[in-house]
Amino acid sequence: MTTSPLVSNGWYLGAFSDEVGRTLLQRWILSRPVCFYRLRDGTVTALEDRCPHRRFPLSLGRLDGDVIECNYHGYRIDDRGSCVGVAEQPDVPRNAKVHRFPLLERDGVIWIWTGDPEQADPALLPDTSWLTDPGWTHVKGLVPLKSRHVLLVENLLDLTHETFLHPTSIGNAAVARTPIDVTSEGDRVSFTRHMVGIEAPPFYQRSMGLTSPVDRWQDGDFHAPGVFVLNIRLAPTGTEEPEGYHMKVMYGMTPETGTTTHDFFVLGRDYLTDDAELSAFQLQQQLAVMQEDVDALEVQEVMVASETVPMTESSIRSDVAGIRGRRLLERMRKRETPADGARSADRPRPVSGPAPTPTPAPAGVVGG
Ligand code: FES
Numbered sequence: 001m002t003t004s005p006l007v008s009n010g011w012y013l014g015a016f017s018d019e020v021g022r023t024l025l026q027r028w029i030l031s032r033p034v035c036f037y038r039l040r041d042g043t044v045t046a047l048e049d050r051c052p053h054r055r056f057p058l059s060l061g062r063l064d065g066d067v068i069e070c071n072y073h074g075y076r077i078d079d080r081g082s083c084v085g086v087a088e089q090p091d092v093p094r095n096a097k098v099h100r101f102p103l104l105e106r107d108g109v110i111w112i113w114t115g116d117p118e119q120a121d122p123a124l125l126p127d128t129s130w131l132t133d134p135g136w137t138h139v140k141g142l143v144p145l146k147s148r149h150v151l152l153v154e155n156l157l158d159l160t161h162e163t164f165l166h167p168t169s170i171g172n173a174a175v176a177r178t179p180i181d182v183t184s185e186g187d188r189v190s191f192t193r194h195m196v197g198i199e200a201p202p203f204y205q206r207s208m209g210l211t212s213p214v215d216r217w218q219d220g221d222f223h224a225p226g227v228f229v230l231n232i233r234l235a236p237t238g239t240e241e242p243e244g245y246h247m248k249v250m251y252g253m254t255p256e257t258g259t260t261t262h263d264f265f266v267l268g269r270d271y272l273t274d275d276a277e278l279s280a281f282q283l284q285q286q287l288a289v290m291q292e293d294v295d296a297l298e299v300q301e302v303m304v305a306s307e308t309v310p311m312t313e314s315s316i317r318s319d320v321a322g323i324r325g326r327r328l329l330e331r332m333r334k335r336e337t338p339a340d341g342a343r344s345a346d347r348p349r350p351v352s353g354p355a356p357t358p359t360p361a362p363a364g365v366v367g368g
Contacts, residue, residue, distance in 0.1 A: 034047070035049035067085075081099060143263040153228070175193070207269075218232060
């Protein structure tokens with residue numbers, strides 16, 4: 001349990017589209033500083049946020065058209081990460097270059113690929129069309145979490161914790177006592193939980209107007225390494241699919257460092273989509289639930305990090321999905337070569353000598 005595999009070859013939620021504009025945005029991802037900004041034509045780009053001269057953050061520089069001018073000694077870095085000018089001299093150092101990360105902007109989300117650009121396949125991302133489907137509305141946000149990524153993955157893959165951590169909102173005894181079916185395929189772990197004839201938890205009573213008994217479905221999909229989508233349906237007991245109230249919660253679980261995580265979320269619903277008061281209530285409740293998780297995961301992180309004598313965990317049936325998720329991350333990390341986190345422009349090369357041939361990005365992907 002003390003391992004913390006950080007997988008480089010994967011799409012991570014880097015930012016929401018409305019966070020990135022013509023102001024330079026720094027965000028640390030997998031212990032690397034990233035500078036996001038939008039070009040004049042609206043395209044988003046992300047560069048390693050270290051000036052190739054003396055590592056000053058480019059995000060503290062200024063945008064001149066699509067070029068960043070470093071605010072320390074004036075290196076000018078274009079949107080491909082190449083130095084195209086230096087204030088103090090007419091010629092440009094030929095090795096002055098920073099990594100440009102492959103990006104994919106889709107449905108209001110900017111996904112970033114931190115590993116080998118040649119493996120940045122858009123097909124690895126889940127369907128997010130519901131984020132822009134006019135039949136859905138959503139609330140969203142980013143919660144900082146001082147715990148390692150894998151603890152959040154296991155939290156979401158074992159929702160029996162709702163019974164104990166969230167009893168005043170989304171949890172009740174039915175969650176912990178109802179078993180799940182778990183399936184795995186490729187880099188994905190999924191589970192389903194179907195609760196029949198249960199009491200509606202307080203959050204759903206308030207946001208759906210449901211009275212007990214209800215049936216409740218929780219279908220979770222972990223798209224390793226960084227995305228979890230929970231499909232939720234509640235309906236009066238006996239109601240046939242697809243009737244009822246549908247919600248989805250997507251979590252973008254993006255390691256900031258080995259022991260801190262960006263916990264992005266989007267919560268959507270397909271009913272009462274014009275009800276702003278309901279949206280405000282759901283956002284407040286979602287943040288309250290996530291804070292309960294943060295409080296738990298951060299003390300768990302302290303316990304994990306402070307372990308000097310390795311402890312043997314015990315596990316129960318409800319841990320199946322979480323354990324599969326953890327092992328999947330470990331397998332993905334083992335598949336990577338040491339170079340996967342430092343490919344292309346990051347690879348050290350002599351000051352003199354030929355520049356590397358740029359790696360073509362897969363279709364639909366910007367950068368790389
Ligand atoms: Fe950027 Fe010197 S550190 S120009």
